Amino acid sequence: MGGGMKWWEEGKPVVAMLAVDFALATVNVFLKKALDQGMNHLVLITYRQCVATVFLTPIAYFWERKSRPKLTGRILFNLFLSAMAGATFTQYFFLLGIQYTSATFSCAFINLVPVVTFLMALPFGLETVDLKSKGGIGKVLGALVCVGGAMLLGLYKGVALTKPSNPQALTHANSLSPSKRAERWRNIGTLALVAGCTLWSSWFFIQARIGKQYPCQYSSTTFMSFFSALQSATLSLVVGGRDFSSWILSSKVEMLTVLYAGIMGSGLSFVGMSWCVKKRGPLFTAAFSPLIQVVVAMFDFSILNEQLHLGSVLGSVLVIVGLYTLLWGKSKDAQNCAIKQPQAPDDQEQEYQEQPV
Secondary structure (H helix, E strand, O other): OHHHHHHHHHHHHHHHHHHHHHHHHHHHHHHHHHHHOOOOHHHHHHHHHHHHHHHHHHHHHHHOOOOOOOOOHHHHHHHHHHHHHHHHHHHHHHHHHHHHOOHHHHHHHHOOHHHHHHHHHOOOOOOOOOOOOHHHHHHHHHHHHHHHHHHHHHHOOOOEOOOOOOHHHHHHHHOOOHHHHHHHOOHHHHHHHHHHHHHHHHHHHHHHHHHHHOOOHHHHHHHHHHHHHHHHHHHHHHHHOOOHHHHOOOOHHHHHHHHHHHHHHHHHHHHHHHHHHHHHOHHHHHOOOHHHHHHHHHHHHHOOOOOOEHHHHHHHHHHHHHHHHHHHHHHHHHHHHHHHOOOOOHHHHHHHHOOOO
16 A cells, blocks of 8 residues: 555656646647637737636635745746746747748757756756766666657658548648748747747746745746736737737637637646646656657647658657656666665764754
């Protein structure tokens, strides 16, 4: 019984992140359909964050009203930064990257988040690498394999393993001239994706700080969604001007996308990620990002009836192998740290605590 409970406690963050990735992958399917119908992406972000705010406000109020610490100006400022980095500009730059490059290449950049997070954590001492230990080698090797799988997913198509469900669309894609295909891969799109990837990685560190100052996942996510809605609306007015016709939801797909993306994508998913950052740290949470593309590829094949290529299969396998190698290395390091920590006897504990630091 005790062993089973311990296994469940250690496995809850993994289950939570798998659920988050599944929800975000489903959100991407809805987003694709809504954007294909011409919905403004800044309007979509604004509505999405508004729905998340309305959905989470009563939950945060009643669930955490007794445990919620006092809000300070510093906490509100960090929540504002969290909204800007994790919700507003990450989504904006990602959708801008899709516009100027391609959806496949943009999704591949999401898989760089664990590596960027890992590299950003090193200077701050949040992650360490000991290349003489198995854990350090596992983390580095896992990160490299994960990036290799991501690049394979995005850049290598390979032979088709299934027949196309829409031959006309495939013929149209193949008929594009090389100059038109090259035109889509502009530097502005790549820079936007790099910016979005960096902001998404930085969000994990901002959220780690918020988790210590304001350890209320529902309340912090509610504030983050509210601030993001204000930021996105302001950005939409600055970029798009006063064209209010784009704010009208004209189809059921757009309405369903806004509701589902707000509740599951910007609401419960961010709550789950915030909880995992608090429990296991930024790198653990970011390491699950590549699974989003794997799940999206499964949806494309099974639900959207998209064509399956060899590159997608090989890339997905590498992503999973790299992910579990990285997590194994992190777990190995955690075990080594626990073994190295001295265990003071009970009669010496008070004497040890009284020694000057």
